[in-house]
Amino acid sequence: MIGGVSTNSASTNFQYGLLARTDAQRSAQEVSTTVASSRAKARPKEELTPEQQRQIEALKQTDARVHRHEQAHIAVGGNLIRGGATYSYTVGPxxxxxxxxxxxxxxxxxxxxxxxxxxxxxxxxxxALAPADPSPQDRGVASIAAQMENKARSEVFAQQSEQGASAQSGSEAASAASAAASVSAAASVVFYRAVQQSGVQAALGSSLDLFA
Known part of the structure; x- marks a missing residue:
């Protein structure tokens, strides 16, 4: 039976040798698979053409410019702003x-x-004109606001003119009344002196009281 054991031992050593080679091969395959997987993940970037790379750079610049543009509106707008900025997006290569x-x-x-x-x-x-590169729509809003400002100025001027005319009219009326009173007083004095000179002051005393 010992021989059998010896035979079995040799067979076992042979099997261990096979297992060792199999494990080594399996490890090599796993490493190869891992490397291939890593390359597959990195492949999309590597496969971008020069034209696609240029498109991506252009999109990055556009994205930055759009955000700067809207932030300029918000920074100057203050209490005029109604909510934050909204953006439209595109997907790059x-x-x-x-x-x-x-x-x-x-x-x-x-x-x-x-x-x-x-x-x-x-x-x-x-x-509206806060960004360094106002859009046509920005300029349109600014134009409408300028018209609104001009209209408001016209209304203020009209109100001031109306108030000035009313004040002037009242002043002229007061001046006319004052002048009429002065003329009436002067006429009374002249008439009183004329009566004195005529010697009929007593007879017209009651009438003179109306003018004195």
Whole structure:
């Protein structure tokens, strides 16, 4: 039986040798698989063409410019701003989102009075033109605000003119009344002197009292 054991021992050594080689091969395969997997994950970037790379750079610049543009509106707008900025996005060749347009809502309504509307309209214009590169829509909003300012100034001027005319009319009426009173008093004095000279003062005394 010992021989059998010896035979079995040799067989066992042979099997261990096979197992060792198999494990080594399996480890090599796993390493190869891991490397291949890593390369597969990195492949999308490596496969971007020069044109796609240029597109990505352009999208990055556009994204930064759009955010700067809207933040300029917000920084100047203050209490005119109605909510934060909203953006429109596009997906680049690298599957990332980039902002390509933005919008900020502001209050463009007139104030309660023409006097208050003038500074508000000026604030709207400053907010619309705050970015270094105002869009056509920005310039349109500024133009409307300028018209609103001009209208408010016209209303203020009209009110001031009306008030001035009323004050002048009242002053002229007072001056006319004062002049009439002066003329009446002068006429009374002349008439009184004439009566004295005629010697009939006593007879007209009751009438002179009306003028004295």
């Amino acid at each position: 690298d599957q990332k989102r980039y902002a390509v347009a933005g919008e900020v809502s502001i209050d463009t309504s007139p104030a309660d009075t023409p006097e208050a509307t003038i500074p508000k309209a000026q604030h709207i214009q400053q907010t």
